[in-house]
Amino acid sequence: MKKGGKVTSISLLSRNLKIEGDISGNENFRVDGTIKGSVNVSGDILVEETGKVEANISGNNVVVKGSVNGNISANHRIEIYATGIVIGDISARSVDIQEGAKFEGRSHMVHSDSIVQNTSEDSSAHKNKQKEDKTEKGS
Secondary structure (H helix, E strand, C coil), X not given: CEXXXXXXXXXXXXXCCEEEEEEEECCEEEECCEEEEEEEECCCEEECCCCEEEEEEEEEEEEECCEEECCEEEEEEXXXXXXXEEEXXXXXXXXXXXXXXXXXXXXXXXXXXXXXXXXXHHHHHHHHHXXXXXXXXXX
């Protein structure tokens, strides 16, 4: 359920459970157990210290205190705590990796759509300018 535009319910995968498959939904998701597959939720994802995820995961905000072996994509923020281990690429508007955390992969800072669009337009204009310069020099 959403309250004031925010997801308020939480689904929990408890410590002694293991799931293999794809998980999707419109809730927050807390992982204390083990997942193999993929996780795609519109709410926040919290991987607790006992949580082990072998999957690509996508959510609004993602907090890792346990381990994730897979790519992480967040609409807003990714936090990797000192106890967290991430092996995979991460993508979000904001990334916080605490001292002591283990991260192996690439990070990509996502900007708003208008900034991304302007950047691609600037890149196209720059390439066209380079072509014009080469043409003028060749004449």
